[in-house]
Amino acid sequence: MIAPSELILRPRGSVYHLDLLPGQVAETIITVGDPERVGEVSRRFDRVELRVEAREFVTHTGDLNGKRLSVVSTGIGTDNVDIVINELDALFNIDLHRREVVAEPVALTFLRLGTSGSFQPDIPLDTVVLSSAGLSLDGLLPFYPSIPVDESLATALTTHLSQDGQALPVPPVMVRPQLPDFLASLDPARLTAGITLTAAGFYAPQGRVLRLPTALTPTLLEALRKFRQEDLRITNIEMETAGIYALASALGHRSASLSALLANRALGTFSRQPATTVDRLIDYGLFLLTDR
Ligand SMILES: O=P(O)(O)O[C@H]1O[C@H](CO)[C@@H](O)[C@H]1O
Numbered sequence: 231m232i233a234p235s236e237l238i239l240r241p242r243g244s245v246y247h248l249d250l251l252p253g254q255v256a257e258t259i260i261t262v263g264d265p266e267r268v269g270e271v272s273r274r275f276d277r278v279e280l281r282v283e284a285r286e287f288v289t290h291t292g293d294l295n296g297k298r299l300s301v302v303s304t305g306i307g308t309d310n311v312d313i314v315i316n317e318l319d320a321l322f323n324i325d326l327h328r329r330e331v332v333a334e335p336v337a338l339t340f341l342r343l344g345t346s347g348s349f350q351p352d353i354p355l356d357t358v359v360l361s362s363a364g365l366s367l368d369g370l371l372p373f374y375p376s377i378p379v380d381e382s383l384a385t386a387l388t389t390h391l392s393q394d395g396q397a398l399p400v401p402p403v404m405v406r407p408q409l410p411d412f413l414a415s416l417d418p419a420r421l422t423a424g425i426t427l428t429a430a431g432f433y434a435p436q437g438r439v440l441r442l443p444t445a446l447t448p449t450l451l452e453a454l455r456k457f458r459q460e461d462l463r464i465t466n467i468e469m470e471t472a473g474i475y476a477l478a479s480a481l482g483h484r485s486a487s488l489s490a491l492l493a494n495r496a497l498g499t500f501s502r503q504p505a506t507t508v509d510r511l512i513d514y515g516l517f518l519l520t521d522r
């Protein structure tokens with residue numbers, strides 16, 4: 231039995247942070263960082279059956295073109311991703327009355343629709359990028375020793391950086407998703423794809439300097455930019471993808487992350503049409519989930 235202190239339920243039996251009950255969430259779940267983006271997604275549904283709000287975690291469940299979907303906001307950062315993925319998984323894969331793991335776990339599908347900064351000068355603003363892998367610099371993953379990590383990709387990065395006399399301030403962890411079938415069957419030549427760097431913060435952890443210096447110096451950022459392994463390079467920076475990929479894979483779920491690039495960090499530019507670009511991202515995500 232999982233103790234009440236470890237899996238906390240509200241008095242009505244809902245999971246502690248998300249305030250959701252079993253049955254209220256679809257097996258296909260869109261995650262977004264911004265709680266306000268939840269309504270932007272669900273207003274495209276044919277019908278919304280449920281709206282729940284708890285802290286930064288807003289959940290809408292409904293259907294589109296005959297497919298049941300949920301959209302859940304994670305808020306910012308992988309500390310929140312830890313809560314969201316564990317509690318959503320518990321709704322399906324832990325019997326909340328008996329407090330026991332179910333015998334036959336349900337495999338969920340997660341699709342993150344997020345915003346991000348382009349890491350390369352040649353990937354234009356407003357591009358939508360698929361994360362082929364997550365580079366976790368956020369500190370969450372070492373707490374989950376069962377997570378399948380790509381040691382050789384992480385070692386290749388560390389070796390590449392050391393050849394330039396550079397090192398990251400924290401050990402890099404690389405994770406690869408189990409992509410949902412609707413993405414695995416897409417022609418890769420039609421998508422911009424690459425490694426998404428998941429940072430522990432927005433400013434110094436992404437190499438930004440306002441009044442405080444960053445350990446991600448221009449020389450280190452340039453060395454990261456030049457990293458190539460197989461057909462992969464670091465395409466973008468944000469704050470959730472590696473956490474979602476890692477926890478979803480370890481729990482037996484499929485996951486994919488699509489990011490709209492609103493900033494270009496190499497060029498110092500920001501989108502002139504962020505809302506339009508996020509709209510396009512949402513439309514594309516819903517098309518992938520429902521029209522194929
Ligand atoms: O637009 P969302 O999904 O929130 O994603 C990005 O935007 C936030 C930072 O502005 C971080 O959460 C980052 O990952």
Ligand SMILES: O=c1cc[nH]c(=O)[nH]1
Pocket residue numbers: 345346347348432436467468469492493495
């Ligand atoms: O540069 C950016 C843009 C959006 N979100 C991030 O985390 N970083």
